[in-house]
Amino acid sequence: MRRLLLAIPTLLVISFIIFAILDLAPNDPTGNLPMTVPPEVREKIRVSLGLDQPMHVRFGMWLIQFFVNEPLNILHEAFGISIGDATERTRILSWATRSPVIDLIIQRTPQTLWVVGLSYLFGILIAIPIGIVSAYKQYSWFDQVGTFISMVGFSVPTFFTGMVAIIIFSVQLKWFPMIYDTTLSVDSWQNFVTQVKQMIMPVSVLALYNASQLSRFMRASILDNLNLDYVRTARAKGRSERVVLLIHVLRNSLIPVVTLIALGIPTIFSGAIITEQIFRVNGLGQLLIIAIEGADIPLVQTLTFLFAILIVLFNLIADVVYGILDPRIRYD
Amino acid sequence: MLSQTSILKVENIVTRFRTQEGQVHAVNGISFDLKKGELLGVVGESGSGKSVTMMSLLKLLPMPPAEIVSGEANFDGHDLLKMDLEELRKIRGGKIGFIFQDPMTSLNPVLTIEYQLIEPMREHLGMNRSDARRRAIELLEMVGIPEAKNRINDFPHHFSGGMRQRVMIAIALACNPQILIADEPTTALDVTIQAQILEIIKRLRKELGMAIIWITHDLGVVAGMADRVAVMYGGNIVEEAPVFELYSNPKHPYTQGLLKTLPNMKGKRAERLESINGQPPSLHQKPVSCSFAPRCSKTMERCRQENPALLSRENNHKVACWWNPN
Numbered sequence: 238m239r240r241l242l243l244a245i246p247t248l249l250v251i252s253f254i255i256f257a258i259l260d261l262a263p264n265d266p267t268g269n270l271p272m273t274v275p276p277e278v279r280e281k282i283r284v285s286l287g288l289d290q291p292m293h294v295r296f297g298m299w300l301i302q303f304f305v306n307e308p309l310n311i312l313h314e315a316f317g318i319s320i321g322d323a324t325e326r327t328r329i330l331s332w333a334t335r336s337p338v339i340d341l342i343i344q345r346t347p348q349t350l351w352v353v354g355l356s357y358l359f360g361i362l363i364a365i366p367i368g369i370v371s372a373y374k375q376y377s378w379f380d381q382v383g384t385f386i387s388m389v390g391f392s393v394p395t396f397f398t399g400m401v402a403i404i405i406f407s408v409q410l411k412w413f414p415m416i417y418d419t420t421l422s423v424d425s426w427q428n429f430v431t432q433v434k435q436m437i438m439p440v441s442v443l444a445l446y447n448a449s450q451l452s453r454f455m456r457a458s459i460l461d462n463l464n465l466d467y468v469r470t471a472r473a474k475g476r477s478e479r480v481v482l483l484i485h486v487l488r489n490s491l492i493p494v495v496t497l498i499a500l501g502i503p504t505i506f507s508g509a510i511i512t513e514q515i516f517r518v519n520g521l522g523q524l525l526i527i528a529i530e531g532a533d534i535p536l537v538q539t540l541t542f543l544f545a546i547l548i549v550l551f552n553l554i555a556d557v558v559y560g561i562l563d564p565r566i567r568y569d
Numbered sequence: 570m571l572s573q574t575s576i577l578k579v580e581n582i583v584t585r586f587r588t589q590e591g592q593v594h595a596v597n598g599i600s601f602d603l604k605k606g607e608l609l610g611v612v613g614e615s616g617s618g619k620s621v622t623m624m625s626l627l628k629l630l631p632m633p634p635a636e637i638v639s640g641e642a643n644f645d646g647h648d649l650l651k652m653d654l655e656e657l658r659k660i661r662g663g664k665i666g667f668i669f670q671d672p673m674t675s676l677n678p679v680l681t682i683e684y685q686l687i688e689p690m691r692e693h694l695g696m697n698r699s700d701a702r703r704r705a706i707e708l709l710e711m712v713g714i715p716e717a718k719n720r721i722n723d724f725p726h727h728f729s730g731g732m733r734q735r736v737m738i739a740i741a742l743a744c745n746p747q748i749l750i751a752d753e754p755t756t757a758l759d760v761t762i763q764a765q766i767l768e769i770i771k772r773l774r775k776e777l778g779m780a781i782i783w784i785t786h787d788l789g790v791v792a793g794m795a796d797r798v799a800v801m802y803g804g805n806i807v808e809e810a811p812v813f814e815l816y817s818n819p820k821h822p823y824t825q826g827l828l829k830t831l832p833n834m835k836g837k838r839a840e841r842l843e844s845i846n847g848q849p850p851s852l853h854q855k856p857v858s859c860s861f862a863p864r865c866s867k868t869m870e871r872c873r874q875e876n877p878a879l880l881s882r883e884n885n886h887k888v889a890c891w892w893n894p895n
């Protein structure tokens with residue numbers, strides 16, 4: 238609980254730092270306009286964006302918009318609970334599209350969650366059994382092959398494996414579409430098949446990457462435990478190898494692994510920037526890239542801060558999970 | 570109480586490790602005999618192969634690097650070393666209980682005492698959970714854990730070292746084993762706790778009547794408990810005799826040396842403890858000569874050429890030594 242309270246000032250400080258850095262960067266929202274636009278018009282645009290105000294006023298505005306106005310809007314739209322007048326509230330607007338930043342984010346989230354989230358999930362589901370078997374059968378051919386594949390999967394960047402996958406499966410074999418069609422809505426069996434088809438490549442490329450890292454970690458964690466005294470005790474009781482491995486050893490080895498998994502969840506939202514670019518999945522990662530390229534400060538600010546919240550939040554969750562899994566740790 | 574029928578007959582066990590630095594010949598042909606209800610003390614300095622010998626019996630060593638090269642261990646009419654894992658599992662924790670050296674690391678830190686204590690009962694006695702729990706509480710009371718009912722759901726880190734070793738004893742005895750192998754169960758504990766554990770074992774031995782193999786460095790501890798004592802050096806048993814015979818009439822120079830390092834009988838310590846000079850033997854080669862010869866005051870030509878076998882002399886005394894003053 239105390240840690241939860243501590244998280245709030247931490248986040249405030251983070252939000253200010255992000256704001257300050259973005260503010261210090263030499264950015265001009267009118268910079269991309271044609272040269273023919275006269276300076277007076279440029280100035281007007283700047284005033285309309287609120288850029289004539291001093292920094293602390295703008296930061297205050299942003300805080301109110303982010304922490305009060307936007308949550309109230311979401312409450313209103315999602316659950317129909319209205320507090321105050323929705324039309325009165327100012328929202329964080331994107332400089333580039335003039336639409337509310339939150340709406341853009343909400344639009345992009347499903348693609349990212351499906352593609353990156355699924356790949357994370359599959360990565361975990363593959364990595365844990367592989368890690369267990371390679372540790373238990375250390376140096377067997379299974380372990381050797383696993384080591385090799387995960388070395389490759391881990392050290393070759395996803396933009397490379399992604400390109401190779403596209404060339405082989407889209408260009409040569411024509412099994413899967415090259416470009417991810419985000420407008421596709423899954424309303425028929427056929428569309429569902431298309432959706433699955435277009436997800437296969439990005440999901441497997443990312444899943445392979447995640448799994449190679451995690452399976453190594455799982456393997457190491459099992460090996461750390463396998464030679465400990467309590468394992469010998471379990472064997473001396475007549476327990477079967479299956480029980481020794483899947484109850485005694487796994488219960489201990491999973492503690493760091495689960496913590497690592499929890500810590501990695503925020504990267505689902507932010508992480509797959511490169512993969513999204515390659516497969517043309519217009520998710521959050523792509524949104525961030527576009528925002529940065531277009532100097533869309535409010536969008537960058539809000540996205541970055543949302544990632545920061547997720548990171549802080551999942552740090553807390555990882556701590557709690559650790560405490561649940563490891564009885565030696567108790568929080569007061 | 571002592572009968573003459575043997576319950577475990579070990580014949581010529583050889584165990585070695587294959588390591589990166591070469592082979593380690595940890596156990597080089599050990600034979601002994603354990604009678605029903607007997608307490609056999611096994612003494613020897615660190616690295617003499619005591620643990621490896623006993624763990625070889627139940628294949629509790631990590632294999633690889635360990636390899637049991639040869640030997641027989643007859644228990645209940647079967648050779649333990651020829652059993653497959655399924656058969657051996659019925660013996661482990663069921664008919665032969667094991668207590669290990671370090672109670673701090675021998676329990677699983679994330680499982681409750683209850684879970685770890687009822688495991689052998691569910692495995693071997695086919696007990697359901699509630700019966701096993703009831704018996705678990707009895708066992709904890711038997712090894713002297715106060716408020717066993719409340720403490721059974723605790724985790725190991727709630728227990729002190731002495732308490733954990735009591736739990737380990739309870740686990741080892743859960744299925745009324747015929748043999749209890751205790752591998753230096755008190756070495757890691759401080760002296761008062763050590764005395765309490767010894768008392769518990771002495772009491773339980775009277776109540777339950779199992780045979781015990783008690784491993785220790787401490788000749789003093791064994792003197793008060795054992796029926797018979799085997800002295801190990803460099804992976805061999807060098808002397809074995811009934812306890813009184815061994816202490817009053819040691820025949821191997823190594824045993825004689827060990828006894829001189831003990832505080833003297835009247836409780837007064839010798840002025841300066843006389844320790845045995847020299848290094849423990851290197852185990853990288855298979856012994857072809859007596860491995861104690863380099864440190865021995867009685868070394869003869871023959872000691873450097875042939876490794877003496879363990880041979881019987883009078884009064885149930887067995888010695889592996891070329892030197893024989895009589």
Ligand SMILES: Nc1ncnc2c1ncn2[C@@H]1O[C@H](COP(=O)(O)OP(=O)(O)OP(=O)(O)O)[C@@H](O)[C@H]1O
Pocket residue numbers: 586588593595613614615616617618619620621622631634753786852
């Ligand atoms: N896993 C292993 N790998 C390699 N060598 C080992 C291994 N376990 C034991 N040994 C070696 O086997 C020899 C005998 O060890 P063992 O543990 O039986 O000695 P011990 O008599 O029980 O000593 P202590 O009193 O210290 O417990 C030692 O030289 C040791 O280094």
Ligand SMILES: [Mg+2]
Pocket residue numbers: 619620621670752753
């Ligand atoms: Mg030992």
